[in-house]
Structures are given as structure tokens and as C-alpha cells.
Amino acid sequence: MFGLDTKDTRLFFFVAVLVAFAPFLMNPFPTESGLAQFNGGYPDLMQRFVIFGIFAIGFNILFGLTGYLSFGHAAFLGTGSYAAVWMLKLLTINVIPAIVISTLVAGVMALAIGFISLRRSGIYFSILTLAFAQMAFALAASVLTPITGGETGLQTALNDPRILDFRAEGGNIPAPSLFGLEMRASYEWLVGGWSFTFNVGYYISGLFMLAALYVAIRIFRSPFGLMLKAIKTNQNRLNYTGVSTRPYTLTAFVISGMYAGLAGGLMAAMDPLAGAERMQWTASGEVVLMTILGGAGTLLGPILGAGFIKYFENIFSKINDSILHSWFSFLPEGLENVMVTILHPFVGKGWHLTLGILFMLVVIFLPGGLMEGMQRIGKMFSRKKKSDETDGKATVPAE
């Protein structure tokens, strides 16, 4: 369907269903239960799942297919955010121009940075991208303050021109919207002890992520995508095969930069604020972690990785000592304190420690990321099934 084969269509619909039902799936615990803090189904976090999903899907088109490891992709994310906020200030509070322009601006920037960085490969390429991103970060935080708002950041204001909008006198700063439908608008549904939130911004970002995934699938299954995979395995051989590899890597770089710009634009559309910290090297490193954790070179992996890391960041970082005490209150006082002391470094501000350990475990035991883990579990099940079936028909390997 849509020009995808059966397997890819199934994968696409699987993700579409996850996106549609995430408000339920992410909120499995009743609001009053002790486990409610593990609920991730609130708009802010769900928006981040899909937006960082887009960022990682795009990053994977470069890194997963060609093997070129960029350490500067946050520059495109940040630039996308700035461009989007400017559109919300100058043109209209409608998010569509903001999102389109942020994608295009990031694409142009990726063309310039990629053109230079792709003259080198391997670690030198990574360092070049890192250098460019740090330059962008430093400029945004200082010299470019008139454009970026410097340290305080860029945000919408009441007296912005917004030349396309009808302006009422006085009132509040308008919230980003899609033809009047505000991004922050939510519908809350209370059933039994549960509460589920359906947020406009989340669903719009979710649709963008599905479109981004669809485009990624098409690229993966194209002759162009095959050339990118060949670059990863043996770029040298590809040259002797008559292929000029630079335009291929540059196109992949620009596409992934545009994905990052789109993600940055959506972030600004959800919350019309852009700051230089979005361009910092830690943000560039985060998307690398997401992609590798989920499974570089796979279609689903980056989305999984993004969701996983954002969930940990938001949920584990909120667990504090008093919550830990309440969990272990059933233990004798001394033991309770021991448990809390042991777990303390892994939660709250220490969530990075937990994430780091998980990342190491995945890289060591599942080099293919979470996707490899899921495939192994899948194989275990299919093996069980096969041994149940008594007829000895040979199975045709799936393409």
C-alpha cells in the first residue's frame, strides 16, 4: 500500500496505531496509584516522544545508512527552532509557515555544513560537524543575540508584527495554532481511576512523525538508499564501480538536516521558545545515543530509542528520595534507609547514571540496539511455534 511492500505497510500501521493510542498506552496506571509517576501520557512528554522520533529518524538516514557519524545535528534542530519562532513573530501564529520554513532553513544550513564536512570521513568528519555545531551554539549565545535573543532565548511577544494575522487590541500573546486550533489545547477523559489526555499539538506532531517515517521507508527502499548502504560498507569500492559518492552523502546529510529542522520547528510550534542550549553538543550527542540505543540502520529503532531516552529523562529524573522512602516503607526502618541510599544515585539528578548503564548493556549485549533485542524475542517465539507444528514444511525466508 502507498507504494510500500506488505512488511513495510505493516510496520507503518503498527507505528500509526502506537501514535494514535499513545495517550492510553502511556498512561496505564490510575492517577491515584503509587505507580502513577511512571505514567508518561502527558502532552509535554508525548510531544517530545514524536518530535525526537523525527529527529532520530532523520539522523538515522545519515548515520544508519551511510555510516557518517555527525556530532553536530543539534545545530539544525536549534536553527529550525529559531526560524520557526521568527515566523511565528513576523508572519502568523499559524504553525504551518513556521514548520515549513524551519525545515527549509535547516536544509540550506545542512547543505553548507555538509559540503565542507563531507570532504573528510570517519572521525574527521565527526569532528568537523561538532566544530560547526559548537560555532553555531557560540554565535547564537553571543554575537547573534539580536536574532537569537542570546542567553535568554527567543520568544513570541504581544507586539510582534505577525503581518498575516488580524490583530485585536490588547489581550494576551496568541498561542501557536493550526488555523485557530491551539497546539496546547487538550481534551481530558476521566474513566474510573484513570485519566487520559488528548492533545492537539501531540497529534499534529504525531502526523508529522508518520509522514517522516513514510519518507524514510521510501528512501530505505530506493536505489538511492541502496547506494547509501553501499557507502557504509565499502565507499572505496563504490567509487571504482562508477559512483560519485559525495553527492549521495551530501544529499543524505541535507535530508537528515531537514528532519532535524522539522523537529526543531515543531518544538517551537508546541512551545514558542527557542534557546541556544538546543544547539549544544550534548543535544547532538543525545540523538546519537537514541539512534544507537534503538538500532542504527533500522526503521523502527530510532523511534524506539528516542522514546526510551525521553521517558527515562522525564520519569526517572522526577523520582526523589521521599518517593523512594514511600516505596520501601513496608521494610524495617534500617533496611528502608539502606535501599534508599543504594537507589539514590540512580534516580533524580542521577538518571544519567541509569541511562549510561543501560546504554552500555545494550551496546555490549545487543549491538543492534533494542531492535535486535525485539528480533531475538520474536525469534524465540517463532521457534517455539515451529516446534509445535509437526509438519516439516520448509519456511521461505522473508525478504
Next chain:
Amino acid sequence: MGILEVQSVNKRFGGLQALDNVNLDVEEGKVHAIIGPNGAGKSTLLNCFVGRLMPDTGTVMFNGKSLLGLKPHEINQAGVSRVFQTPEIFTELTVLENVMIPALAHRDGAFKLNPWARMRSEGGIKDLAEHTLEDVGMAEKRHMTASSMSRGDKRRLELAMGLVQEPKLLLLDEPTAGMARADTENTINLLKHIGETRGITKIIIEHDMEVVFSLADKISVLVQGHVIVEDKPENIKGNPKVQEAYLGGAHE
């Protein structure tokens, strides 16, 4: 005039004169063999044709145009394909994909912006690649990962990657090394067969004298970077210089 004309090519690696005033005249549609002991500079000479190395002096003309200074992909697009001595394949991809890539490069040129096209619709390219794999006897392994191939199969895959481009000039660097006896014979037959039907000009580097004498129209004997003789196969066997320098010397 030959399809490939090489004149006074010199190449030094530090103190080593790897190529010493090499001349070569390869006629269109013919098989030109280069033989010589290990380390004679045979692979180095091919490297000068495909843009991997730049000779210190000399000229390399292909169809009347100089190949020197061109990038590897430009030389390939001009119609020169190379089969490498040590397999250079796309290890993580399938055997079929390995052959489809050169086929696509041959059809689409050095770069084609088609991220929206679908491999599924590339039936023509797939057929072509499958036929070529059949020719080298690897059709049944087409869905396997290239890295899982034996050394002999990798050589055959290399051969298919060169053949599928239907080049004007095919450079074969020891195409049968590492192959089992039966595969070697198949490869010779295949190369002969292709020579007849498609008229591809070939330069073949080979250790196996049987292969050389059964295929070649002309033979150049390279010793220590220098072409000591260039002649027809029947004259090579009896040439005293060759006997002394190569055939009579250490058997490898």
C-alpha cells in the same frame, strides 16, 4: 590504434622502481595477458589505469583520451571496470545487491537523485544481475549476505560485478586465484564465452599458465616493473628471455 595505449609509465615507491618505462598496446576486442612473478608490478600497473595511483611519468590513453587525473568513478563511467585481486565487495549487503549496484551505476551514471524510486520496480536491473550471477554460477546464493561467501565465491562475485557493467575494457587481476579447480575451468569458459559474444576487451593478470595460454591473444611479461617481452602466446613459451626470467625461474 589500440583501445588502451600505455606509454613510458614509471612509478616509484620510495627506493623501489615498481614500474620501469612500461609500454602496452591493447587491441580492441582482444584479451591481453600480463604475466610475471609476484611483486613484478602487475597490480600497480592496473592501479595506474583506474585512478588509484598516479604514475610519475608517462601516458595512459583509453579510446584516444587520457585517463590520468580522472577520478575512479569517471574512469569507470568511461567504460573501464576492474575485478580486484583481493575481493572488494559490499560485505553487509546481499550477493544480488552487490551485483545490482554496479548495474545501477552503469545505467544511471555517477549520481542519480532518486530517493523516491523503488527498488521493487527495478525489475530490469534485477533480471540483469540475476542473469550475470547465473553466468558465474552463483544464482542460488543471491539472497545470502556477501560476507558469508567463501573466498572462491567472493572472487566469482567480483567477476559478476565487473561483467554486469558490460564495460568496454575489463581489467581482471588474478580472477581465478583462490578458486577451486572446477571453478577455475568454469571461469575460463565464461571469459572465453564473453569474449566471443560481447566483444569486451580484457586485460588479465594471471599466474596460472594454462589459463593464460588458453585465453590470451597477446601476452606481456613484466619483470621487476619492466616489460621484457610482448608477443603472441605461441612465441612466449619458447622465448629464452621469458624462460630465464619467469617460466624457468622459481615456480610459485
